[in-house]
Amino acid sequence: MMTTATSTASAPIAMIFGSNDYFVLQALEGLTQEELWRSPTEHNNPMLWVAGHVAQTRATVLQMLWLDGFWDETLLAFKREAEREAAKERKMR
Secondary structure, three states: OOOHHHHHHHHHHHHHHHHHHHHHHHHHOOOOHHHHHOOOOOOOOOHHHHHHHHHHHHHHHHHHHHHOOOOOHHHHOOOOHHHHHHHHHHHHO
């Protein structure tokens, strides 16, 4: 059963993930494989590394929320289809 606090707290996370999608896709669009792996300066990581970091951080946040039983339908949109189906099945029990 989803609580109001869970529903309310997940909306900002879903909004942040949606904004991240837009900015990351805009940053990567049109880059060649060589450009994805090239660091802009000696003080920066390659764009592909940054995109991987975004994905890893997102996965960690989702895992923490999952362990806390913090899921609702809004956040389930960011999980793989198989995991989404399993979550729906558990919720129906």
